[in-house]
Amino acid sequence: MTTETEQAVQTAATRPHPAPKLRARLLHPDLVPAALVLVATVTLIVGLKLTIPGFGSLPQLTAILVTAIFLVVASFGQGLVILTGGIDLSIGTVIGIGGMIVANLTRGSDDMLLYALPMALLCCAGIGLVNGLGVAIARLPPFIMTLSSSIAFFGVALGMTAGSSQQSVAPALQRFVAGSWLGIPLPIVFIVLFALAAVLVQNRSPAGRQIYAIGSSPRAAAILGLPVAGLTVAVYTVSGLCSGIAGVLLAGYSSSATLDMGNALLMPTIAAVVIGGARVTGGAGLYVGTLAGALFLSTLSTAITALSLSQGLRSVIQGAVIILALLLQSRQGDRLTS
């Protein structure tokens, strides 16, 4: 009798768990976090609609998407860096610097925009390049390198400007952020195109594949002769460039720039990547997940503003979802190894 029960318990324990198999058939396992986050986003919107009458009008939903643009862009760079097993803590400062350069060079007119835009993006990519060289060549820990360069370049920018732009940014840029095409706001068109390009780069290009390999096992990548240093530098440069784009857009959105305007975006970029299912030690994660994470976090921001809650709560939730996402990931890992 006892042995029979024991046997029954044993077979039950050794039988493969049916749930993951079923889910795997419905949805690729890598897409699960993205789907969960999207569901959470929709739930949040529906919940808000129920609690706040008048919430959830089309313009309001469009506004959420439009304000998501900065996070969508900046977190692509962060995502690539995290994919290699690093982290970029300079994103906040670089966004500020990008915005300041455009604002200070254009001074309220469109004349200089064609010069100011490449200038801003080049400078931001340059900061990313410095980060990349520090990580790949000098072999500094990524968070130290990017935090240090963030502080140092903030100092440089503070020395060259007064910390905020004296005049408004080029009107053309403001029109782009507020404009629409065939009734669709231009930022949303931009988001769609950007996301499409990002997915292709990260998940369909040879360089993207090699970046996954580097993040998965840097030692194996080196032995195989993959261009580890080159791609690492490239990834940080792209992150700087993305932050620059986000900064330029943010300057256009708020019609002027301050040096510290990007600081509030740094932690959300990390949160977006992590809750999107990327592994912080590198090698795993899809841009689709990061995109979903960015949408969720901007919906959350809107919700907190709409409910007139403390901005502190937003940080608490952001931090908590990072930890929660990490916990969920580690449980998934346990199941794989056991």
Place this chain on the structure above:
Amino acid sequence: MSDPVLQVIDLTKRYRATVALDHVSFGLRAGEVCGLLGENGAGKSTLVKALSGVVAPDQGSIRLRGNPFSPTSIVEANRLGISTAFQELSLVPSLSVAVNLALPHPPRNVAGLVSSREVRRRAELTLARYDVTDVRPDDIVGQLPLGMRQRVEIVRALARNPSVLLLDEPTSALSDREWLFRLIDRELNGRISILYISHKLDEIRRLCRRCIILRNGCKVLDSDLAAMSDGDIFTNMAGRSVVEAFTRRASSVRKGAAARLRIENLAGPGLDDVSLALAPGECLGVAGLEGQGQSALFRTLVGLPPATAGAIALDGVTMPIRSARDARSKGLVLVPEDRKAEGLFRDLSTLANVSLPVISTVSRFGLIDRRGERKAVARVTPAVDLAERYLNRNIGALSGGNQQKAVLARALLAGAKCLLLFDPTRGVDVGAKQSIYAMMAEFVGNGGSILFYSTELDELVHLCDRVLVIYRGRIVGEAREADLTQAAILSLASGTHPGSVAHAVPAVEAVQ
């Protein structure tokens, strides 16, 4: 005979797809030294870990002196009477020998502080008791040569006064084996039992009366050694008789052709002065005890790190090799020793693992051409006998043998003209081994060259045209043709036949 001190009953342990231990049972009597033999990956290390409390078995039980024994930690296993000298050494590098000997609970003084005087005093006593005279208690472990560290590791395990002592490959870095043998003879007085894990048959014969052989996680033999010939033992370890395992092929060395790879006076970290020449179609073996520079040799050839002196020439052209990228572009591809950490990208599918070297060339409009990728991979998978159905799976879910086949397929796809295979059959099942041997034969048959290191001497003897023996960062001898026997390699490898060095030099020149 009395009841066994240690009894292992039906012990089973799985790691994902691999069964590391499969219902293993045996007993260990008081005062006995029992040999545990098996090829790499046979489950010896897992057994050691289960017995010493590092991993918990999935099934089965262990009894120590009749009581159930299921330690949840090393400390508990020590307390109950089992201690282990680990092969990978469990000493903390930045601490002194004395502190390491005192871990995990160094003695404290009245103030509750660790008493460094007492720690040192005890270490002096312990080292003296076990005849270790050249290691001082204050030496930092990380600054000691590997052999000394191994002795400290053994001494620490003994000093815990175990009733069962596990010695896991205790001579892998030891230059003075007699020290250990003397110690075992002396300490063995009916109070302590030893499980002696090794794959060196001469040691087992010297120390043990009985031996247990594991193969693919199963116990295949438990018998008195006196009744067994070396051949019987090898057959049991490999699961095949030596003769049938290696179908002898005609040598495919292109005689008279210019050397594919020529190394002259190569030096670097761990590498003193190595010269060799490898002809097209040749499979050149490298043999040596653990840590004699073989790993450094293979790594230096792919620039990890680059050599500090000497020259490397491929097909007659001398070139500096600064990185693995350099090496690959010249056709030198390394299949590394530590497959898990250095060979696999565990987040990628098997297909993506194999296609990585050519991923940039199978792209169209900057995007990966999936059909092209598959086609490229299909060119090399038959050579290593890797089944198509594994390609879409995550490589981490494959068995060790299939993982290694994928790594080899990748090396072929990388355009290797000269393959550097470092112990490619470690942790690989018999079937996969045969596939790897066949792949190697085909590769040299097509004019490729292989530099081949293996810890399995019979592989070297049967697969290679010549075998060079490396000792302390130098080539000290060569075994070829009639001399190509395990005994000849072993005597060269232990550095006891200095005379053979003289014979080695003309042998190398003969090929040039």
Place this chain on the structure above:
Amino acid sequence: MRDGAGSVRALGASAALPAFALLVLMFAIYASRDASALTVFGFGNLINNAIVLAVAASGLTLVVLSGEFDLSGSGVVAIANVVVATTSTGRLGSLGSFAVVLVIGLAVGAINGCLVTVFGLQSLAVTIGSLIVCQGIALMILGAPGGDVADAIASGVTGDVGGIPIAAIIVLGVAAAWLVLKNTREGIGLYAVGDDEIAARLSGLDVRRTRFLAFTAAGLLYAVAGYLFSAEIGSGDPRISDSFLLYIFASVAIGGTSLTGGRGGVLGSLIGAGILTVMQKMLFALGVAEFYTNIFNGIIMVVAIFFGQIGPLLFRLGRPRAA
């Protein structure tokens, strides 16, 4: 004559030595430009400026020695600061708020430690999460800079006993506590776990417990740092400067503690905090504009870590292996 535990000390000291030389050099430059540096008042002022960073960096050192990272430091300091600013003049009083702050620090440290050791999460990412949470909580407690710190706290911390600044006594206390800890089983375990986790576990050390204790002690020290910070500035500010996080890490790195764990020590971090403080004073005395201080901070950090990596290598090469 070196002894067993002393060998560890020798390794730590050798890494902190260049840092100490740098501290003396910077102080000399500063003193040559500003004579008040050498007065009792000037010295007390310097120590008061350095104490917050010194205590927080000591906490981080424990975690870094154990082979992990902890970014939550500036978050705990922020919470402690706003709690003191909102409660110390009220019913809790200065001692009551100190107790509350300690409990908070202990709790954050324990949660970090638990997430890293029990759940096996990567410490860098987890503590970024708890940093954000802490910053948010600080903002919820005090929405904008303000509040008031009890006079007893401010005068207590910045005061002196018989001419010796209290801050100096605290620094000496931290140093003494470290010297004791280092010679306990826990202290030796800390080095062992950070140096080689696997070897430490196979040697029978409890890796999880060691790391958990390191995180918890760090949380406690951050809380103390936050309390001292409140005393220094006399009010509450939920948004403590972002660069504070960098300063904490910079102090540890400049002090010669290896960011991969197992090498270094708290004494080095105290020197590191001193260097950063003296550097600001020195740059100010030399008339360098304030924003350049940022640039210097960033560069010195990178340089410190870079040479921190090179240092042990030179150390190893300089001592040929015994045959």
